Amino acid sequence: MTDLGDAWTRVLAGLPPNQRAWLTNSRPVTLHESTAIVAVPDDFTRGQLETRLRPDLERILSESFGRDIRIAVTVDPSLDPELREPQAPPQPVVREPLRTDGAYQPTIQSALSQPDNNAPQFSPPQRQEPAPQHYEQPRGPAPRQQPFGHQLGSVAPPPNGMPQPATEAQGEARLNPKYTFETFVIGSSNRFAHAAAVAVAEAPGKAYNPQLIYGDSGLGKTHLLHAIGHYVRSLYTGARVRYVSSEEFTNDFINAIRDDKASQFQRRYRDVDVLLIDDIQFLEGKIQTQEEFFHTFNTLHNANKQIVISSDRAPKRLEALEDRLRNRFEWGLITDIQPPDLETRIAILRKKAATERLTAPPEVLEFIASKVQTNIRELEGALIRVTAFASLNRQPVDLSLAEIVLKDLIPEGSKPEVTASMIMGQTASYFGLSIDDLCGSSRSRVLVTARQIAMYLCRELTDLSLPKIGQQFGGRDHTTVMHAERKIRQLMSERRSVFNQVTELTNRIKHQAKQQ
Numbered sequence: 001m002t003d004l005g006d007a008w009t010r011v012l013a014g015l016p017p018n019q020r021a022w023l024t025n026s027r028p029v030t031l032h033e034s035t036a037i038v039a040v041p042d043d044f045t046r047g048q049l050e051t052r053l054r055p056d057l058e059r060i061l062s063e064s065f066g067r068d069i070r071i072a073v074t075v076d077p078s079l080d081p082e083l084r085e086p087q088a089p090p091q092p093v094v095r096e097p098l099r100t101d102g103a104y105q106p107t108i109q110s111a112l113s114q115p116d117n118n119a120p121q122f123s124p125p126q127r128q129e130p131a132p133q134h135y136e137q138p139r140g141p142a143p144r145q146q147p148f149g150h151q152l153g154s155v156a157p158p159p160n161g162m163p164q165p166a167t168e169a170q171g172e173a174r175l176n177p178k179y180t181f182e183t184f185v186i187g188s189s190n191r192f193a194h195a196a197a198v199a200v201a202e203a204p205g206k207a208y209n210p211q212l213i214y215g216d217s218g219l220g221k222t223h224l225l226h227a228i229g230h231y232v233r234s235l236y237t238g239a240r241v242r243y244v245s246s247e248e249f250t251n252d253f254i255n256a257i258r259d260d261k262a263s264q265f266q267r268r269y270r271d272v273d274v275l276l277i278d279d280i281q282f283l284e285g286k287i288q289t290q291e292e293f294f295h296t297f298n299t300l301h302n303a304n305k306q307i308v309i310s311s312d313r314a315p316k317r318l319e320a321l322e323d324r325l326r327n328r329f330e331w332g333l334i335t336d337i338q339p340p341d342l343e344t345r346i347a348i349l350r351k352k353a354a355t356e357r358l359t360a361p362p363e364v365l366e367f368i369a370s371k372v373q374t375n376i377r378e379l380e381g382a383l384i385r386v387t388a389f390a391s392l393n394r395q396p397v398d399l400s401l402a403e404i405v406l407k408d409l410i411p412e413g414s415k416p417e418v419t420a421s422m423i424m425g426q427t428a429s430y431f432g433l434s435i436d437d438l439c440g441s442s443r444s445r446v447l448v449t450a451r452q453i454a455m456y457l458c459r460e461l462t463d464l465s466l467p468k469i470g471q472q473f474g475g476r477d478h479t480t481v482m483h484a485e486r487k488i489r490q491l492m493s494e495r496r497s498v499f500n501q502v503t504e505l506t507n508r509i510k511h512q513a514k515q516q
């Protein structure tokens with residue numbers, strides 16, 4: 001099998017001298033599936049590789065390996081000979097990863113080196129500044145860095161030069177406090193995406209830009225995006241992080257045009273240090289929004305601001321997205337998330353049970369994990385139902401109880417497709433309401449509960465995103481859907497009536513789906 005080091009030698013030999021000169025201080029890092037990671041000393045060189053040299057580099061590498069190879073370029077300032085200081089005390093090459101309660105947290109090095117043990121040794125991007133301390137003390141707060149701009153040099157400080165108050169910045173970042181690296185379980189299905197996400201958070205705008213994470217619904221893409229945001233904010237005081245779903249971006253853009261507030265819109269998305277944009281597939285076919293996003297992307301990328309994108313498909317398969325956007329997504333690092341294996345599913349359930357203070361013995365967790373195999377949101381939903389049922393019946397959580405609950409939730413055989421309109425139709429008729437009632441604004445108690453149950457079921461039984469579910473219910477905001485999901489989870493373990501309603505409705509909906 002061709003080694004990346006050998007292939008790189010071929011690259012150097014195959015390029016004309018004027019192009020080869022750009023690679024003098026570059027280093028091949030590792031090959032992960034079809035992505036060869038190359039480190040260069042500075043942003044300028046990276047720009048050259050990503051634009052001028054890319055076609056030739058990828059052609060020669062693809063020829064060497066006999067398959068399509070793409071490159072992802074990362075900046076490692078220690079490769080710059082002028083910046084090397086032989087007497088300087090050695091910097092830790094690989095910083096300690098986030099440490100949590102014993103869960104395995106690989107370093108970017110170990111994660112990246114796994115697929116190809118023969119790859120040249122990888123040092124993650126280093127800065128000239130002292131490396132940040134990353135939760136060296138598992139319990140204490142991590143020492144905070146200087147304001148973002150000062151730390152990274154190329155990143156502008158916050159508008160008034162002062163760190164923003166934590167609450168305000170947190171609100172602006174719009175991050176879910178539960179989605180952190182600490183609560184993210186690593187397995188072979190997501191190891192590479194996780195490691196790259198940590199690297200991006202440690203060196204925003206420098207490690208891989210953009211980072212694109214793709215995978216099926218409910219596999220942790222949103223979780224990773226939020227985790228990057230939290231980690232950046234814990235490392236760099238005053239970092240301006242913004243999370244947005246592509247649907248919100250689109251709506252925001254449409255409203256800005258309508259209200260003549262384009263410049264305000266642009267500031268919101270361009271005056272940030274890290275933009276986390278979720279579910280980019282939603283931009284497919286939306287020409288004007290794509291155009292706007294293209295300019296947002298360019299502005300941020302040119303200023304070395306970090307962009308992280310998630311998608312339900314590989315960029316190649318985003319067919320209704322403009323080529324120039326797809327092409328830009330390929331400048332950075334593309335990582336995928338696969339459905340987790342059994343061990344990872346069990347570990348996720350264990351972590352979920354611990355954080356939500358749900359008690360369930362190991363054999364029950366294993367049973368649930370063996371039954372729900374693809375979507376982690378559904379996996380969590382199953383655990384919540386089992387524990388809620390036990391709590392309502394004042395029974396211990398055991399295997400026989402789990403079997404009863406899951407029998408209804410997960411019918412044998414192929415998975416029928418559930419739609420929002422099925423859920424809304426069944427919920428409306430169960431409560432003796434109309435669909436218009438569910439979409440309307442009445443806040444009578446029965447109606448509010450019915451609406452929230454229907455939203456909860458849309459979240460659990462379909463792949464629809466939060467904004468899409470909000471849209472189905474008379475154009476409600478995605479935060480209303482989030483609230484409904486939380487509320488029903490809680491009510492299920494407190495009120496038998498709600499548990500029964502949710503269970504009965506699930507049966508009816510799944511039954512209807514099977515008939516279709």
Ligand SMILES: Nc1ncnc2c1ncn2[C@@H]1O[C@H](COP(=O)(O)OP(=O)(O)OP(=O)(O)O)[C@@H](O)[C@H]1O
Pocket residue numbers: 179183184185186190215216217218219220221222223224279312348351376377380463464465
């Ligand atoms: N590796 C993991 N460790 C712990 N929890 C996880 C992991 N992966 C996913 N989850 C949990 O599963 C649920 C679904 O994840 P998330 O919303 O991030 O998926 P997604 O890929 O963004 O889905 P969608 O495309 O539908 O938005 C969340 O509650 C998340 O915390």
